[in-house]
Amino acid sequence: MQEFLGFGVVGNFAGHLEQAGESHSFINMKSEEKDAPKGLFPFYIPYENCYLGRCCINNHKIILPNDPNLRVQAEPEIALECDVKYDEKHLVTKLVPNFFMAFNDASVRNLEAAKLSQKKNFSPASKGIGQKLPIDRFVYGGVCNNFSIASFLKYNNVWHIYGENSKLLKYEFFYQKLLDWIKNQLNxxxxxxxxxxxxxxxxxxxxxxxxxxxxxxxxxxxxxxxxFLQKGDEVVIVAYNHLQYSFEKIQSLLEEDTLQTKEHTNLSYVYQIVE
Structure with missing residues:
Protein backbone atom coordinates (compact mmCIF):
# COMPACT_ATOMS: atom_id res chain seq x y z
CA MET A 1 0.00 0.00 0.00
CA GLN A 2 2.91 2.40 0.62
CA GLU A 3 3.52 2.73 -3.13
CA PHE A 4 -0.12 3.47 -4.01
CA LEU A 5 -1.35 6.99 -4.60
CA GLY A 6 -4.35 7.65 -2.35
CA PHE A 7 -7.30 9.90 -3.20
CA GLY A 8 -10.63 10.60 -1.53
CA VAL A 9 -14.05 11.52 -2.89
CA VAL A 10 -15.73 14.56 -1.33
CA GLY A 11 -19.47 14.51 -0.73
CA ASN A 12 -20.68 11.13 -2.00
CA PHE A 13 -23.18 10.47 0.80
CA ALA A 14 -26.19 12.71 1.37
CA GLY A 15 -25.79 14.89 4.47
CA HIS A 16 -22.18 14.16 5.40
CA LEU A 17 -20.61 17.39 4.11
CA GLU A 18 -23.03 19.51 6.10
CA GLN A 19 -22.36 17.52 9.28
CA ALA A 20 -18.60 17.78 8.73
CA GLY A 21 -18.79 21.55 8.32
CA GLU A 22 -17.24 21.43 4.85
CA SER A 23 -20.20 22.33 2.64
CA HIS A 24 -19.24 26.04 2.62
CA SER A 25 -16.00 25.17 0.83
CA PHE A 26 -17.95 24.07 -2.23
CA ILE A 27 -20.78 26.60 -2.27
CA ASN A 28 -19.59 28.13 -5.57
CA MET A 29 -18.97 24.82 -7.27
CA LYS A 30 -21.21 23.92 -10.19
CA SER A 31 -21.95 20.28 -11.03
CA GLU A 32 -23.78 18.72 -13.93
CA GLU A 33 -25.84 16.72 -11.44
CA LYS A 34 -27.35 17.97 -8.19
CA ASP A 35 -26.03 15.11 -6.04
CA ALA A 36 -22.64 14.72 -7.72
CA PRO A 37 -19.55 14.54 -5.48
CA LYS A 38 -17.72 17.83 -5.06
CA GLY A 39 -14.24 16.73 -5.98
CA LEU A 40 -11.29 14.45 -5.43
CA PHE A 41 -8.52 15.18 -2.93
CA PRO A 42 -5.12 13.51 -2.39
CA PHE A 43 -4.42 12.07 1.05
CA TYR A 44 -1.18 10.21 0.28
CA ILE A 45 1.24 10.77 -2.59
CA PRO A 46 4.46 8.77 -2.05
CA TYR A 47 7.70 10.79 -2.11
CA GLU A 48 5.99 14.18 -2.35
CA ASN A 49 8.12 16.79 -0.62
CA CYS A 50 5.31 17.95 1.67
CA TYR A 51 2.74 16.57 4.11
CA LEU A 52 1.21 14.45 1.34
CA GLY A 53 4.39 12.39 1.13
CA ARG A 54 4.00 11.17 4.71
CA CYS A 55 2.69 7.60 4.85
CA CYS A 56 -0.43 8.08 6.95
CA ILE A 57 -1.95 4.58 7.03
CA ASN A 58 -1.91 2.71 10.33
CA ASN A 59 -4.48 0.01 10.96
CA HIS A 60 -3.97 -0.10 14.72
CA LYS A 61 -3.90 3.49 15.93
CA ILE A 62 -4.84 7.08 15.18
CA ILE A 63 -2.23 9.64 16.21
CA LEU A 64 -3.88 12.98 16.89
CA PRO A 65 -2.26 16.25 15.70
CA ASN A 66 0.37 17.83 17.92
CA ASP A 67 -1.85 20.87 18.44
CA PRO A 68 -4.32 19.85 21.20
CA ASN A 69 -6.80 22.47 19.99
CA LEU A 70 -7.38 20.65 16.71
CA ARG A 71 -10.50 18.49 16.68
CA VAL A 72 -10.61 15.23 14.75
CA GLN A 73 -13.45 12.98 13.67
CA ALA A 74 -13.28 9.54 12.09
CA GLU A 75 -14.87 9.15 8.66
CA PRO A 76 -16.31 5.68 7.92
CA GLU A 77 -15.81 4.87 4.27
CA ILE A 78 -15.27 2.21 1.65
CA ALA A 79 -12.03 2.23 -0.33
CA LEU A 80 -11.41 0.73 -3.76
CA GLU A 81 -8.06 -0.61 -4.94
CA CYS A 82 -7.97 -0.01 -8.68
CA ASP A 83 -5.83 -0.68 -11.72
CA VAL A 84 -5.49 2.46 -13.83
CA LYS A 85 -5.29 2.39 -17.63
CA TYR A 86 -4.03 5.24 -19.84
CA ASP A 87 -4.06 6.13 -23.53
CA GLU A 88 -1.08 7.26 -25.61
CA LYS A 89 -1.52 10.81 -24.28
CA HIS A 90 -1.42 9.52 -20.69
CA LEU A 91 -5.04 10.38 -20.05
CA VAL A 92 -6.83 7.97 -17.75
CA THR A 93 -9.15 5.83 -19.86
CA LYS A 94 -10.28 3.14 -17.44
CA LEU A 95 -10.35 2.21 -13.75
CA VAL A 96 -10.63 -1.45 -12.81
CA PRO A 97 -11.56 -2.04 -9.15
CA ASN A 98 -10.05 -5.29 -7.89
CA PHE A 99 -10.69 -5.03 -4.14
CA PHE A 100 -12.83 -3.07 -1.70
CA MET A 101 -12.35 -2.61 2.03
CA ALA A 102 -13.33 -0.64 5.13
CA PHE A 103 -11.51 2.67 5.42
CA ASN A 104 -11.13 5.44 8.00
CA ASP A 105 -10.54 8.84 6.45
CA ALA A 106 -10.09 10.65 9.78
CA SER A 107 -10.13 14.42 9.35
CA VAL A 108 -9.38 17.60 11.27
CA ARG A 109 -12.46 19.78 11.52
CA ASN A 110 -11.24 23.17 12.77
CA LEU A 111 -7.96 23.69 10.90
CA GLU A 112 -7.77 26.87 8.84
CA ALA A 113 -6.41 25.36 5.65
CA ALA A 114 -6.24 26.39 2.01
CA LYS A 115 -6.73 22.81 0.80
CA LEU A 116 -8.94 20.02 2.11
CA SER A 117 -6.01 17.60 1.88
CA GLN A 118 -4.25 19.51 4.69
CA LYS A 119 -7.01 18.32 7.03
CA LYS A 120 -6.57 14.72 5.93
CA ASN A 121 -2.90 13.73 6.25
CA PHE A 122 -2.32 15.20 9.72
CA SER A 123 -0.05 12.51 11.24
CA PRO A 124 1.70 9.22 10.39
CA ALA A 125 -1.44 7.44 11.62
CA SER A 126 -4.39 9.42 10.28
CA LYS A 127 -5.88 6.74 8.01
CA GLY A 128 -6.81 3.08 8.42
CA ILE A 129 -7.55 0.43 5.84
CA GLY A 130 -9.20 -2.96 6.37
CA GLN A 131 -8.77 -6.41 4.90
CA LYS A 132 -9.12 -6.53 1.13
CA LEU A 133 -12.29 -8.15 -0.23
CA PRO A 134 -12.21 -9.27 -3.88
CA ILE A 135 -14.58 -7.68 -6.37
CA ASP A 136 -16.14 -10.10 -8.84
CA ARG A 137 -17.62 -7.36 -11.03
CA PHE A 138 -18.15 -3.73 -10.12
CA VAL A 139 -21.67 -3.48 -11.51
CA TYR A 140 -25.16 -3.75 -10.08
CA GLY A 141 -25.69 -7.38 -9.12
CA GLY A 142 -22.05 -7.89 -8.15
CA VAL A 143 -20.74 -8.68 -4.69
CA CYS A 144 -20.86 -5.07 -3.48
CA ASN A 145 -24.67 -5.16 -3.67
CA ASN A 146 -24.61 -7.38 -0.59
CA PHE A 147 -22.42 -5.20 1.64
CA SER A 148 -23.08 -2.50 4.21
CA ILE A 149 -20.79 -0.26 6.25
CA ALA A 150 -21.14 0.26 9.99
CA SER A 151 -18.98 2.16 12.47
CA PHE A 152 -18.60 2.39 16.22
CA LEU A 153 -16.63 4.27 18.84
CA LYS A 154 -15.73 3.08 22.32
CA TYR A 155 -15.65 5.96 24.79
CA ASN A 156 -15.34 5.48 28.56
CA ASN A 157 -15.67 1.71 28.01
CA VAL A 158 -19.04 2.08 26.27
CA TRP A 159 -19.59 1.29 22.58
CA HIS A 160 -21.54 3.91 20.62
CA ILE A 161 -22.87 3.72 17.07
CA TYR A 162 -20.77 6.26 15.17
CA GLY A 163 -22.01 6.52 11.59
CA GLU A 164 -25.24 5.47 9.97
CA ASN A 165 -25.40 1.78 9.13
CA SER A 166 -25.59 2.09 5.34
CA LYS A 167 -25.74 -0.19 2.34
CA LEU A 168 -23.03 0.52 -0.21
CA LEU A 169 -25.80 1.06 -2.75
CA LYS A 170 -26.68 4.27 -0.87
CA TYR A 171 -23.60 6.02 -2.26
CA GLU A 172 -24.76 8.83 -4.54
CA PHE A 173 -22.29 7.75 -7.24
CA PHE A 174 -21.38 4.06 -7.37
CA TYR A 175 -20.36 1.43 -9.89
CA GLN A 176 -19.61 2.71 -13.41
CA LYS A 177 -21.04 6.15 -12.69
CA LEU A 178 -18.48 6.59 -9.90
CA LEU A 179 -15.59 5.23 -11.99
CA ASP A 180 -16.41 7.58 -14.87
CA TRP A 181 -16.58 10.53 -12.48
CA ILE A 182 -13.21 9.67 -10.86
CA LYS A 183 -11.62 9.23 -14.29
CA ASN A 184 -12.83 12.68 -15.30
CA GLN A 185 -11.52 14.28 -12.10
CA LEU A 186 -8.08 12.69 -12.50
CA ASN A 187 -7.85 14.02 -16.04
CA PHE A 228 -14.31 14.55 18.76
CA LEU A 229 -11.67 11.86 19.10
CA GLN A 230 -9.83 11.68 22.41
CA LYS A 231 -6.85 9.64 23.51
CA GLY A 232 -8.00 6.19 24.54
CA ASP A 233 -11.03 6.11 22.24
CA GLU A 234 -11.38 3.01 20.06
CA VAL A 235 -12.68 3.41 16.51
CA VAL A 236 -14.09 0.52 14.48
CA ILE A 237 -15.32 0.62 10.89
CA VAL A 238 -16.76 -2.56 9.40
CA ALA A 239 -17.74 -3.47 5.85
CA TYR A 240 -19.86 -6.60 6.09
CA ASN A 241 -22.07 -8.86 4.00
CA HIS A 242 -25.55 -8.04 5.27
CA LEU A 243 -26.90 -11.32 3.89
CA GLN A 244 -24.54 -13.15 6.25
CA TYR A 245 -24.43 -10.80 9.24
CA SER A 246 -27.08 -8.62 10.83
CA PHE A 247 -26.14 -5.21 12.18
CA GLU A 248 -26.85 -6.59 15.67
CA LYS A 249 -24.38 -9.41 15.02
CA ILE A 250 -21.66 -6.91 14.17
CA GLN A 251 -22.43 -5.07 17.40
CA SER A 252 -22.19 -8.31 19.37
CA LEU A 253 -18.75 -9.04 17.90
CA LEU A 254 -17.58 -5.83 19.53
CA GLU A 255 -19.41 -6.31 22.81
CA GLU A 256 -18.04 -9.86 23.09
CA ASP A 257 -14.56 -8.77 21.94
CA THR A 258 -14.47 -11.40 19.19
CA LEU A 259 -14.07 -9.17 16.13
CA GLN A 260 -10.28 -9.33 16.33
CA THR A 261 -9.84 -12.68 18.08
CA LYS A 262 -11.72 -14.85 15.56
CA GLU A 263 -11.67 -15.14 11.79
CA HIS A 264 -14.69 -13.83 9.89
CA THR A 265 -15.53 -14.31 6.23
CA ASN A 266 -17.03 -11.59 4.03
CA LEU A 267 -15.98 -8.88 6.45
CA SER A 268 -13.38 -6.10 6.39
CA TYR A 269 -12.68 -3.91 9.39
CA VAL A 270 -10.46 -1.18 10.73
CA TYR A 271 -9.84 -1.18 14.50
CA GLN A 272 -7.81 1.77 15.78
CA ILE A 273 -6.98 3.12 19.23
CA VAL A 274 -6.59 6.90 19.48
CA GLU A 275 -3.25 8.17 20.79
Missing part, protein backbone atom coordinates in the same frame (compact mmCIF):
# COMPACT_ATOMS: atom_id res chain seq x y z
CA UNK A 188 -9.51 17.41 -15.69
CA UNK A 189 -9.86 18.63 -12.08
CA UNK A 190 -8.31 22.07 -11.78
CA UNK A 191 -6.73 23.83 -8.84
CA UNK A 192 -9.36 25.96 -7.15
CA UNK A 193 -10.93 26.65 -3.78
CA UNK A 194 -10.06 23.73 -1.48
CA UNK A 195 -9.09 21.24 -4.21
CA UNK A 196 -5.88 20.59 -6.15
CA UNK A 197 -5.28 19.84 -9.80
CA UNK A 198 -4.58 16.10 -9.89
CA UNK A 199 -2.84 15.51 -13.18
CA UNK A 200 0.51 16.94 -11.93
CA UNK A 201 0.61 14.20 -9.27
CA UNK A 202 0.15 11.55 -11.95
CA UNK A 203 2.83 13.12 -14.14
CA UNK A 204 5.40 13.30 -11.33
CA UNK A 205 4.80 9.65 -10.52
CA UNK A 206 5.08 8.53 -14.14
CA UNK A 207 1.39 7.69 -14.47
CA UNK A 208 1.01 4.98 -11.82
CA UNK A 209 -1.10 1.95 -12.62
CA UNK A 210 -2.49 1.28 -9.14
CA UNK A 211 -4.37 3.68 -6.85
CA UNK A 212 -6.58 3.66 -3.77
CA UNK A 213 -9.82 5.66 -3.76
CA UNK A 214 -11.78 6.32 -0.57
CA UNK A 215 -15.23 6.88 -2.00
CA UNK A 216 -16.99 8.96 0.67
CA UNK A 217 -18.06 8.93 4.32
CA UNK A 218 -21.42 7.94 5.75
CA UNK A 219 -23.49 10.47 7.73
CA UNK A 220 -22.90 10.62 11.49
CA UNK A 221 -25.19 9.51 14.26
CA UNK A 222 -25.91 12.19 16.93
CA UNK A 223 -23.16 10.94 19.27
CA UNK A 224 -20.50 11.25 16.56
CA UNK A 225 -21.59 14.77 15.63
CA UNK A 226 -20.87 15.95 19.16
CA UNK A 227 -17.82 13.83 20.00
Missing amino acids: HQQDGDSLEALRPFLERHHFPTKMIFAIGATPYMPFAQEH
Whole structure:
Protein backbone atom coordinates (compact mmCIF):
# COMPACT_ATOMS: atom_id res chain seq x y z
CA MET A 1 0.00 0.00 0.00
CA GLN A 2 2.91 2.40 0.62
CA GLU A 3 3.52 2.73 -3.13
CA PHE A 4 -0.12 3.47 -4.01
CA LEU A 5 -1.35 6.99 -4.60
CA GLY A 6 -4.35 7.65 -2.35
CA PHE A 7 -7.30 9.90 -3.20
CA GLY A 8 -10.63 10.60 -1.53
CA VAL A 9 -14.05 11.52 -2.89
CA VAL A 10 -15.73 14.56 -1.33
CA GLY A 11 -19.47 14.51 -0.73
CA ASN A 12 -20.68 11.13 -2.00
CA PHE A 13 -23.18 10.47 0.80
CA ALA A 14 -26.19 12.71 1.37
CA GLY A 15 -25.79 14.89 4.47
CA HIS A 16 -22.18 14.16 5.40
CA LEU A 17 -20.61 17.39 4.11
CA GLU A 18 -23.03 19.51 6.10
CA GLN A 19 -22.36 17.52 9.28
CA ALA A 20 -18.60 17.78 8.73
CA GLY A 21 -18.79 21.55 8.32
CA GLU A 22 -17.24 21.43 4.85
CA SER A 23 -20.20 22.33 2.64
CA HIS A 24 -19.24 26.04 2.62
CA SER A 25 -16.00 25.17 0.83
CA PHE A 26 -17.95 24.07 -2.23
CA ILE A 27 -20.78 26.60 -2.27
CA ASN A 28 -19.59 28.13 -5.57
CA MET A 29 -18.97 24.82 -7.27
CA LYS A 30 -21.21 23.92 -10.19
CA SER A 31 -21.95 20.28 -11.03
CA GLU A 32 -23.78 18.72 -13.93
CA GLU A 33 -25.84 16.72 -11.44
CA LYS A 34 -27.35 17.97 -8.19
CA ASP A 35 -26.03 15.11 -6.04
CA ALA A 36 -22.64 14.72 -7.72
CA PRO A 37 -19.55 14.54 -5.48
CA LYS A 38 -17.72 17.83 -5.06
CA GLY A 39 -14.24 16.73 -5.98
CA LEU A 40 -11.29 14.45 -5.43
CA PHE A 41 -8.52 15.18 -2.93
CA PRO A 42 -5.12 13.51 -2.39
CA PHE A 43 -4.42 12.07 1.05
CA TYR A 44 -1.18 10.21 0.28
CA ILE A 45 1.24 10.77 -2.59
CA PRO A 46 4.46 8.77 -2.05
CA TYR A 47 7.70 10.79 -2.11
CA GLU A 48 5.99 14.18 -2.35
CA ASN A 49 8.12 16.79 -0.62
CA CYS A 50 5.31 17.95 1.67
CA TYR A 51 2.74 16.57 4.11
CA LEU A 52 1.21 14.45 1.34
CA GLY A 53 4.39 12.39 1.13
CA ARG A 54 4.00 11.17 4.71
CA CYS A 55 2.69 7.60 4.85
CA CYS A 56 -0.43 8.08 6.95
CA ILE A 57 -1.95 4.58 7.03
CA ASN A 58 -1.91 2.71 10.33
CA ASN A 59 -4.48 0.01 10.96
CA HIS A 60 -3.97 -0.10 14.72
CA LYS A 61 -3.90 3.49 15.93
CA ILE A 62 -4.84 7.08 15.18
CA ILE A 63 -2.23 9.64 16.21
CA LEU A 64 -3.88 12.98 16.89
CA PRO A 65 -2.26 16.25 15.70
CA ASN A 66 0.37 17.83 17.92
CA ASP A 67 -1.85 20.87 18.44
CA PRO A 68 -4.32 19.85 21.20
CA ASN A 69 -6.80 22.47 19.99
CA LEU A 70 -7.38 20.65 16.71
CA ARG A 71 -10.50 18.49 16.68
CA VAL A 72 -10.61 15.23 14.75
CA GLN A 73 -13.45 12.98 13.67
CA ALA A 74 -13.28 9.54 12.09
CA GLU A 75 -14.87 9.15 8.66
CA PRO A 76 -16.31 5.68 7.92
CA GLU A 77 -15.81 4.87 4.27
CA ILE A 78 -15.27 2.21 1.65
CA ALA A 79 -12.03 2.23 -0.33
CA LEU A 80 -11.41 0.73 -3.76
CA GLU A 81 -8.06 -0.61 -4.94
CA CYS A 82 -7.97 -0.01 -8.68
CA ASP A 83 -5.83 -0.68 -11.72
CA VAL A 84 -5.49 2.46 -13.83
CA LYS A 85 -5.29 2.39 -17.63
CA TYR A 86 -4.03 5.24 -19.84
CA ASP A 87 -4.06 6.13 -23.53
CA GLU A 88 -1.08 7.26 -25.61
CA LYS A 89 -1.52 10.81 -24.28
CA HIS A 90 -1.42 9.52 -20.69
CA LEU A 91 -5.04 10.38 -20.05
CA VAL A 92 -6.83 7.97 -17.75
CA THR A 93 -9.15 5.83 -19.86
CA LYS A 94 -10.28 3.14 -17.44
CA LEU A 95 -10.35 2.21 -13.75
CA VAL A 96 -10.63 -1.45 -12.81
CA PRO A 97 -11.56 -2.04 -9.15
CA ASN A 98 -10.05 -5.29 -7.89
CA PHE A 99 -10.69 -5.03 -4.14
CA PHE A 100 -12.83 -3.07 -1.70
CA MET A 101 -12.35 -2.61 2.03
CA ALA A 102 -13.33 -0.64 5.13
CA PHE A 103 -11.51 2.67 5.42
CA ASN A 104 -11.13 5.44 8.00
CA ASP A 105 -10.54 8.84 6.45
CA ALA A 106 -10.09 10.65 9.78
CA SER A 107 -10.13 14.42 9.35
CA VAL A 108 -9.38 17.60 11.27
CA ARG A 109 -12.46 19.78 11.52
CA ASN A 110 -11.24 23.17 12.77
CA LEU A 111 -7.96 23.69 10.90
CA GLU A 112 -7.77 26.87 8.84
CA ALA A 113 -6.41 25.36 5.65
CA ALA A 114 -6.24 26.39 2.01
CA LYS A 115 -6.73 22.81 0.80
CA LEU A 116 -8.94 20.02 2.11
CA SER A 117 -6.01 17.60 1.88
CA GLN A 118 -4.25 19.51 4.69
CA LYS A 119 -7.01 18.32 7.03
CA LYS A 120 -6.57 14.72 5.93
CA ASN A 121 -2.90 13.73 6.25
CA PHE A 122 -2.32 15.20 9.72
CA SER A 123 -0.05 12.51 11.24
CA PRO A 124 1.70 9.22 10.39
CA ALA A 125 -1.44 7.44 11.62
CA SER A 126 -4.39 9.42 10.28
CA LYS A 127 -5.88 6.74 8.01
CA GLY A 128 -6.81 3.08 8.42
CA ILE A 129 -7.55 0.43 5.84
CA GLY A 130 -9.20 -2.96 6.37
CA GLN A 131 -8.77 -6.41 4.90
CA LYS A 132 -9.12 -6.53 1.13
CA LEU A 133 -12.29 -8.15 -0.23
CA PRO A 134 -12.21 -9.27 -3.88
CA ILE A 135 -14.58 -7.68 -6.37
CA ASP A 136 -16.14 -10.10 -8.84
CA ARG A 137 -17.62 -7.36 -11.03
CA PHE A 138 -18.15 -3.73 -10.12
CA VAL A 139 -21.67 -3.48 -11.51
CA TYR A 140 -25.16 -3.75 -10.08
CA GLY A 141 -25.69 -7.38 -9.12
CA GLY A 142 -22.05 -7.89 -8.15
CA VAL A 143 -20.74 -8.68 -4.69
CA CYS A 144 -20.86 -5.07 -3.48
CA ASN A 145 -24.67 -5.16 -3.67
CA ASN A 146 -24.61 -7.38 -0.59
CA PHE A 147 -22.42 -5.20 1.64
CA SER A 148 -23.08 -2.50 4.21
CA ILE A 149 -20.79 -0.26 6.25
CA ALA A 150 -21.14 0.26 9.99
CA SER A 151 -18.98 2.16 12.47
CA PHE A 152 -18.60 2.39 16.22
CA LEU A 153 -16.63 4.27 18.84
CA LYS A 154 -15.73 3.08 22.32
CA TYR A 155 -15.65 5.96 24.79
CA ASN A 156 -15.34 5.48 28.56
CA ASN A 157 -15.67 1.71 28.01
CA VAL A 158 -19.04 2.08 26.27
CA TRP A 159 -19.59 1.29 22.58
CA HIS A 160 -21.54 3.91 20.62
CA ILE A 161 -22.87 3.72 17.07
CA TYR A 162 -20.77 6.26 15.17
CA GLY A 163 -22.01 6.52 11.59
CA GLU A 164 -25.24 5.47 9.97
CA ASN A 165 -25.40 1.78 9.13
CA SER A 166 -25.59 2.09 5.34
CA LYS A 167 -25.74 -0.19 2.34
CA LEU A 168 -23.03 0.52 -0.21
CA LEU A 169 -25.80 1.06 -2.75
CA LYS A 170 -26.68 4.27 -0.87
CA TYR A 171 -23.60 6.02 -2.26
CA GLU A 172 -24.76 8.83 -4.54
CA PHE A 173 -22.29 7.75 -7.24
CA PHE A 174 -21.38 4.06 -7.37
CA TYR A 175 -20.36 1.43 -9.89
CA GLN A 176 -19.61 2.71 -13.41
CA LYS A 177 -21.04 6.15 -12.69
CA LEU A 178 -18.48 6.59 -9.90
CA LEU A 179 -15.59 5.23 -11.99
CA ASP A 180 -16.41 7.58 -14.87
CA TRP A 181 -16.58 10.53 -12.48
CA ILE A 182 -13.21 9.67 -10.86
CA LYS A 183 -11.62 9.23 -14.29
CA ASN A 184 -12.83 12.68 -15.30
CA GLN A 185 -11.52 14.28 -12.10
CA LEU A 186 -8.08 12.69 -12.50
CA ASN A 187 -7.85 14.02 -16.04
CA HIS A 188 -9.51 17.41 -15.69
CA GLN A 189 -9.86 18.63 -12.08
CA GLN A 190 -8.31 22.07 -11.78
CA ASP A 191 -6.73 23.83 -8.84
CA GLY A 192 -9.36 25.96 -7.15
CA ASP A 193 -10.93 26.65 -3.78
CA SER A 194 -10.06 23.73 -1.48
CA LEU A 195 -9.09 21.24 -4.21
CA GLU A 196 -5.88 20.59 -6.15
CA ALA A 197 -5.28 19.84 -9.80
CA LEU A 198 -4.58 16.10 -9.89
CA ARG A 199 -2.84 15.51 -13.18
CA PRO A 200 0.51 16.94 -11.93
CA PHE A 201 0.61 14.20 -9.27
CA LEU A 202 0.15 11.55 -11.95
CA GLU A 203 2.83 13.12 -14.14
CA ARG A 204 5.40 13.30 -11.33
CA HIS A 205 4.80 9.65 -10.52
CA HIS A 206 5.08 8.53 -14.14
CA PHE A 207 1.39 7.69 -14.47
CA PRO A 208 1.01 4.98 -11.82
CA THR A 209 -1.10 1.95 -12.62
CA LYS A 210 -2.49 1.28 -9.14
CA MET A 211 -4.37 3.68 -6.85
CA ILE A 212 -6.58 3.66 -3.77
CA PHE A 213 -9.82 5.66 -3.76
CA ALA A 214 -11.78 6.32 -0.57
CA ILE A 215 -15.23 6.88 -2.00
CA GLY A 216 -16.99 8.96 0.67
CA ALA A 217 -18.06 8.93 4.32
CA THR A 218 -21.42 7.94 5.75
CA PRO A 219 -23.49 10.47 7.73
CA TYR A 220 -22.90 10.62 11.49
CA MET A 221 -25.19 9.51 14.26
CA PRO A 222 -25.91 12.19 16.93
CA PHE A 223 -23.16 10.94 19.27
CA ALA A 224 -20.50 11.25 16.56
CA GLN A 225 -21.59 14.77 15.63
CA GLU A 226 -20.87 15.95 19.16
CA HIS A 227 -17.82 13.83 20.00
CA PHE A 228 -14.31 14.55 18.76
CA LEU A 229 -11.67 11.86 19.10
CA GLN A 230 -9.83 11.68 22.41
CA LYS A 231 -6.85 9.64 23.51
CA GLY A 232 -8.00 6.19 24.54
CA ASP A 233 -11.03 6.11 22.24
CA GLU A 234 -11.38 3.01 20.06
CA VAL A 235 -12.68 3.41 16.51
CA VAL A 236 -14.09 0.52 14.48
CA ILE A 237 -15.32 0.62 10.89
CA VAL A 238 -16.76 -2.56 9.40
CA ALA A 239 -17.74 -3.47 5.85
CA TYR A 240 -19.86 -6.60 6.09
CA ASN A 241 -22.07 -8.86 4.00
CA HIS A 242 -25.55 -8.04 5.27
CA LEU A 243 -26.90 -11.32 3.89
CA GLN A 244 -24.54 -13.15 6.25
CA TYR A 245 -24.43 -10.80 9.24
CA SER A 246 -27.08 -8.62 10.83
CA PHE A 247 -26.14 -5.21 12.18
CA GLU A 248 -26.85 -6.59 15.67
CA LYS A 249 -24.38 -9.41 15.02
CA ILE A 250 -21.66 -6.91 14.17
CA GLN A 251 -22.43 -5.07 17.40
CA SER A 252 -22.19 -8.31 19.37
CA LEU A 253 -18.75 -9.04 17.90
CA LEU A 254 -17.58 -5.83 19.53
CA GLU A 255 -19.41 -6.31 22.81
CA GLU A 256 -18.04 -9.86 23.09
CA ASP A 257 -14.56 -8.77 21.94
CA THR A 258 -14.47 -11.40 19.19
CA LEU A 259 -14.07 -9.17 16.13
CA GLN A 260 -10.28 -9.33 16.33
CA THR A 261 -9.84 -12.68 18.08
CA LYS A 262 -11.72 -14.85 15.56
CA GLU A 263 -11.67 -15.14 11.79
CA HIS A 264 -14.69 -13.83 9.89
CA THR A 265 -15.53 -14.31 6.23
CA ASN A 266 -17.03 -11.59 4.03
CA LEU A 267 -15.98 -8.88 6.45
CA SER A 268 -13.38 -6.10 6.39
CA TYR A 269 -12.68 -3.91 9.39
CA VAL A 270 -10.46 -1.18 10.73
CA TYR A 271 -9.84 -1.18 14.50
CA GLN A 272 -7.81 1.77 15.78
CA ILE A 273 -6.98 3.12 19.23
CA VAL A 274 -6.59 6.90 19.48
CA GLU A 275 -3.25 8.17 20.79
